[in-house]
Amino acid sequence: MANLTTDFIGIKSPNPFWLASAPPTDKEYNVRRAFKAGWGGVVWKTLGSEGPPVVNVNGPRYGAIWGADRRLLGLINIELITDRPLDVNLREIKAVKRDYKDRAMIISLMVPCDEQSWKDILLHVEDTEADGVELNFGCPHGMAERGMGGAVGQVPEYIEMITRWCKMHTRMPVIVKLTPNISDIRKPAEAAKRGGADAVSLINTINSITSVNLDSFAPEPMIDGKGTHGGYCGPAVKPIALNMVAEIARSRDTHGLPISGIGGITTWRDAAGFMALGAGNVQVCTAVMTYGFKIVQEMISGLSDYMDGKGMASTAELVGRAVPNVTDWQYLNLNYVTKAQISQTDCIKCGRCYAACEDTSHQAISMSADRVFEVMEDECVACNLCINVCPVDNCITMVEMPKGAVDPRTGTKVGDYANWTTHPNNPSVAAE
Amino acid sequence: MSNSQLTPGVVPGRLPAKAYDANFADVIAPYDRHEAQVASDRCYFCHDAPCITACPTSIDIPLFIRQIATGTPDAAAKTIFAQNILGGMCARVCPTEQLCEEACVREAAEGKPVEIGRLQRFATDGLMAKAKHPFTRAVATGKRVAVVGAGPAGLACAHRMALLGHDVVIYDARPKPGGLNEFGIATYKTTDDFAQREVDWLLKIGGIKIETGKALGGTLSLEGLKSSYDAVFLGIGLGGVNALRSDGEDKANVLDAVDFISDLRQSTNKSQLPIGRDVVVIGGGMTAVDAAVQSKLLGAENVTIVYRRDQAKMSASPYEQGHATSAGVRIICNAMPVAVHGNGTVREVEFAYSQDTDTGLKPSAETFRLRADQVFKAIGQTLDDAPSGLALAGGKIAITAAGRTSLPGIWAGGDCASGGNDLTVTAVAEGRDAAMDIHASLMGAVR
Numbered sequence: 021m022a023n024l025t026t027d028f029i030g031i032k033s034p035n036p037f038w039l040a041s042a043p044p045t046d047k048e049y050n051v052r053r054a055f056k057a058g059w060g061g062v063v064w065k066t067l068g069s070e071g072p073p074v075v076n077v078n079g080p081r082y083g084a085i086w087g088a089d090r091r092l093l094g095l096i097n098i099e100l101i102t103d104r105p106l107d108v109n110l111r112e113i114k115a116v117k118r119d120y121k122d123r124a125m126i127i128s129l130m131v132p133c134d135e136q137s138w139k140d141i142l143l144h145v146e147d148t149e150a151d152g153v154e155l156n157f158g159c160p161h162g163m164a165e166r167g168m169g170g171a172v173g174q175v176p177e178y179i180e181m182i183t184r185w186c187k188m189h190t191r192m193p194v195i196v197k198l199t200p201n202i203s204d205i206r207k208p209a210e211a212a213k214r215g216g217a218d219a220v221s222l223i224n225t226i227n228s229i230t231s232v233n234l235d236s237f238a239p240e241p242m243i244d245g246k247g248t249h250g251g252y253c254g255p256a257v258k259p260i261a262l263n264m265v266a267e268i269a270r271s272r273d274t275h276g277l278p279i280s281g282i283g284g285i286t287t288w289r290d291a292a293g294f295m296a297l298g299a300g301n302v303q304v305c306t307a308v309m310t311y312g313f314k315i316v317q318e319m320i321s322g323l324s325d326y327m328d329g330k331g332m333a334s335t336a337e338l339v340g341r342a343v344p345n346v347t348d349w350q351y352l353n354l355n356y357v358t359k360a361q362i363s364q365t366d367c368i369k370c371g372r373c374y375a376a377c378e379d380t381s382h383q384a385i386s387m388s389a390d391r392v393f394e395v396m397e398d399e400c401v402a403c404n405l406c407i408n409v410c411p412v413d414n415c416i417t418m419v420e421m422p423k424g425a426v427d428p429r430t431g432t433k434v435g436d437y438a439n440w441t442t443h444p445n446n447p448s449v450a451a452e
Numbered sequence: 453m454s455n456s457q458l459t460p461g462v463v464p465g466r467l468p469a470k471a472y473d474a475n476f477a478d479v480i481a482p483y484d485r486h487e488a489q490v491a492s493d494r495c496y497f498c499h500d501a502p503c504i505t506a507c508p509t510s511i512d513i514p515l516f517i518r519q520i521a522t523g524t525p526d527a528a529a530k531t532i533f534a535q536n537i538l539g540g541m542c543a544r545v546c547p548t549e550q551l552c553e554e555a556c557v558r559e560a561a562e563g564k565p566v567e568i569g570r571l572q573r574f575a576t577d578g579l580m581a582k583a584k585h586p587f588t589r590a591v592a593t594g595k596r597v598a599v600v601g602a603g604p605a606g607l608a609c610a611h612r613m614a615l616l617g618h619d620v621v622i623y624d625a626r627p628k629p630g631g632l633n634e635f636g637i638a639t640y641k642t643t644d645d646f647a648q649r650e651v652d653w654l655l656k657i658g659g660i661k662i663e664t665g666k667a668l669g670g671t672l673s674l675e676g677l678k679s680s681y682d683a684v685f686l687g688i689g690l691g692g693v694n695a696l697r698s699d700g701e702d703k704a705n706v707l708d709a710v711d712f713i714s715d716l717r718q719s720t721n722k723s724q725l726p727i728g729r730d731v732v733v734i735g736g737g738m739t740a741v742d743a744a745v746q747s748k749l750l751g752a753e754n755v756t757i758v759y760r761r762d763q764a765k766m767s768a769s770p771y772e773q774g775h776a777t778s779a780g781v782r783i784i785c786n787a788m789p790v791a792v793h794g795n796g797t798v799r800e801v802e803f804a805y806s807q808d809t810d811t812g813l814k815p816s817a818e819t820f821r822l823r824a825d826q827v828f829k830a831i832g833q834t835l836d837d838a839p840s841g842l843a844l845a846g847g848k849i850a851i852t853a854a855g856r857t858s859l860p861g862i863w864a865g866g867d868c869a870s871g872g873n874d875l876t877v878t879a880v881a882e883g884r885d886a887a888m889d890i891h892a893s894l895m896g897a898v899r
């Protein structure tokens with residue numbers, strides 16, 4: 021079995037699977053259950069300043085969207101940071117860490133935007149023997165209205181400033197958690213790096229409204245006839261998170277900055293994907309809120325089997341493996357030609373590929389009277405839509421045309437690598 | 453040969469040659485990858501899942517199904533084998549409709565459970581096809597354990613003992629290991645010599661020697677085993693069968709169903725097996741159903757199961773009963789045999805209608821006769837000649853929850869032991885659990 025031990029910015033954990041700062045990590049009881057189940061580390065639910073804790077709504081704080089069979093695909097919440105007293109949280113953190121020295125214990129923090137507040141809270145957490153802190157610059161609702169969380173995360177200068185304060189006032193590693201509610205994720209990441217952050221973690225939740233109640237005419241989740249936007253997470257946000265992780269991993273200015281990947285991770289495959297795109301470890305929230313802590317067993321067995329199969333001895337060999345292959349559109353090989361091919365033995369004759377291609381794409385699939393569906397290679401542009409809508413996994417596949425073969429659609433020979441930067445239709449090429 | 457279903461008497465080759473292969477092929481086809489994907493997707497990953505509780509070996513079903521769903525069927529197989537080393541056979545033979553699948557919450561919700569048995573087969577078949585055995589033995593303990601009986605109970609016990617570092621010798625009276633997996637289970641549930649392939653695969657753990665043709669009570673004695681081994685496990689199953697106790701039971705072609713099935717399982721050419729045109733099976737359990745269905749598959753024209761109580765009391769599950777009737781078997785309930793007629797060879801069986809009353813089963817005066825070229829008795833197996841010195845309970849070897857018998861140093865499990873429900877999976881659980889108790893006692897914990 022592959023060795024899943026990870027060293028993330030000097031913080032060791034038996035596996036790369038951490039729980040993200042959220043309800044699953046809000047108290048000792050949950051965290052002990054999580055560690056018992058096998059989680060490698062936790063980021064404790066965000067702590068605020070000393071004094072009366074924040075309050076939460078007393079009606080529904082979550083909403084969800086579902087796929088077929090009522091599979092939860094996206095979760096929305098309007099919860100704030102911890103609503104339990106600071107000293108209780110600190111005491112519990114210390115107690116759990118004492119019993120689980122081999123697991124990572126990170127404390128998430130969010131306090132007002134002044135140096136003293138950060139200095140004070142860091143002093144408080146020092147005593148817990150936690151392994152690091154995570155600065156929550158992401159929470160998109162409630163706290164942002166008070167000038168914290170997402171409100172800070174959208175201003176790179178604030179990120180840099182607070183990160184610098186924190187590095188000054190603690191010896192613990194500092195992880196900066198980024199909000200996705202921004203147009204260019206590289207900017208806050210660069211700011212965190214300039215401020216001296218040891219790592220960034222992303223993504224926090226995405227601004228969203230679950231649905232609208234069509235009788236009360238208010239957004240869901242609805243509190244006494246009103247609703248507010250909340251934070252979206254779960255499987256549906258994974259592609260957004262993956263892109264943001266990749267952007268930071270491949271950007272010249274932030275390349276090499278350690279990343280803790282978060283967003284929609286539900287299976288070992290999701291986790292491996294984040295890691296290949298540069299995440300040194302991953303954090304999970306919605307998946308455990310949907311299925312319980314036990315899913316970590318599948319993550320552990322799945323990742324280790326995968327690594328064994330690939331001959332990888334440590335997670336470090338996986339981290340970043342896909343980063344060199346993330347590029348800009350303009351560098352994609354325009355002479356890479358493929359054609360869809362339908363396996364007649366696997367085809368169940370539903371006709372979805374036909375509807376998709378005929379109505380919305382390139383009219384490249386033929387249908388016979390007895391429902392045989394075939395790709396017409398002289399029309400197929402290889403867009404992949406038929407594969408994406410086919411209910412049978414692997415029934416339609418893309419077959420690469422060998423170099424030198426004639427593409428029946430264009431009548432031209434498949435040539436060597438050539439991209440947009442040298443393409444005759446590119447106006448900037450013509451201008452030269 | 454030109455026999456047909458209508459040929460009188462007991463003759464082979466009633467069907468066209470190629471019909472036999474089709475008839476005795478897998479009754480439930482294995483899943484392909486796509487089917488397994490779709491089926492695994494239906495699992496809700498329930499908390500403290502009822503299916504786990506319903507499985508006598510407590511396989512972590514939601515976990516293994518999630519491992520299939522996430523594309524790691526080998527990890528799924530390891531999850532299964534860690535609890536049940538005969539998970540491959542159990543996937544084929546367990547009455548899942550009365551075990552895990554009955555407990556599935558989707559059975560409650562939609563009357564359509566997640567198909568756990570087939571998913572289990574998908575995972576285990578995949579891993580077993582690979583060269584490497586998934587487990588390695590602990591460091592050798594130097595302890596030696598004797599296992600008597602190479603059926604599911606004995607094999608499960610032996611594998612767990614070997615895994616824990618002990619050396620095991622299995623003795624079995626029969627010429628081949630496997631117990632009823634090899635000689636009992638219906639052919640269409642375990643095709644392609646699976647029982648032997650599974651034993652071979654299981655033995656890859658190392659540290660287990662099988663000696664066939666050696667019977668306790670024959671060349672072996674309990675005393676002898678006790679003195680040469682550190683512990684003894686008995687998994688000898690049920691060797692005897694109940695008698696009908698009706699007139700004419702000794703006529704020719706009145707046979708024990710288990711013997712008929714055993715011959716069938718060992719035959720390599722089913723077209724050479726003689727079968728009656730009219731077959732009557734007496735009994736109401738899995739053995740009765742298997743004998744009846746396989747008679748039909750061999751080409752018998754009329755096959756009838758006759759059971760003495762209400763249909764609801766048949767120990768064969770409604771699913772098994774449905775399997776029989778859809779194969780063309782007729783089931784008659786509330787009738788008990790009173791006489792077997794015929795001139796040296798059975799020609800007819802006479803039954804009395806019976807009533808299941810609070811004070812027992814009562815035959816009525818009214819009787820009827822069924823034509824029969826062959827009669828198969830399937831009215832239950834018994835433990836004949838239990839090794840002496842062992843306390844019995846309900847006609848079986850009395851054991852504790854951990855499998856201990858009344859004699860120190862001797863454990864037992866499976867069909868021969870008290871409690872249990874005469875299922876393969878229960879035999880596996882009892883063999884495994886006894887091994888854990890033997891291990892604890894050999895390694896110094898209190899016995």
Ligand SMILES: Cc1cc2nc3c(=O)[nH]c(=O)nc-3n(C[C@H](O)[C@H](O)[C@H](O)COP(=O)(O)OP(=O)(O)OC[C@H]3O[C@@H](n4cnc5c(N)ncnc54)[C@H](O)[C@@H]3O)c2cc1C
Nearest residue numbers: 601603604605625631632667668689866867874875876879
């Ligand atoms: C016809 C039939 C169909 C069945 N179908 C199913 C089914 O579909 N699903 C299911 O779950 N269960 C089924 N069962 C029940 C299942 O086969 C048994 O519960 C299970 O095999 C019991 O395992 P065991 O190891 O206790 O005994 P067995 O499988 O009976 O094995 C006992 C072994 O001990 C050996 N032995 C016996 N006496 C001695 C001795 N004195 N010395 C040395 N060796 C000895 C025997 O040769 C045999 O190999 C069926 C049973 C029968 C008879």
Ligand SMILES: Cc1cc2nc3c(=O)[nH]c(=O)nc-3n(C[C@H](O)[C@H](O)[C@H](O)COP(=O)(O)O)c2cc1C
Nearest residue numbers: 040041042066097156224253254283284304305306
């Ligand atoms: C109910 C809820 C509360 C959350 N609270 C916090 C929080 O206090 N601090 C924080 O940094 N992130 C918080 N998050 C965001 C998660 O830590 C995580 O970044 C996000 O849910 C994306 O991961 P996921 O798709 O695995 O859920 C919360 C998420 C949820 C669902």
Ligand code: SF4
Nearest residue numbers: 078079080081082309
């Ligand atoms: S999960 Fe259900 S029962 Fe538990 S607190 Fe929330 S609403 Fe109440």
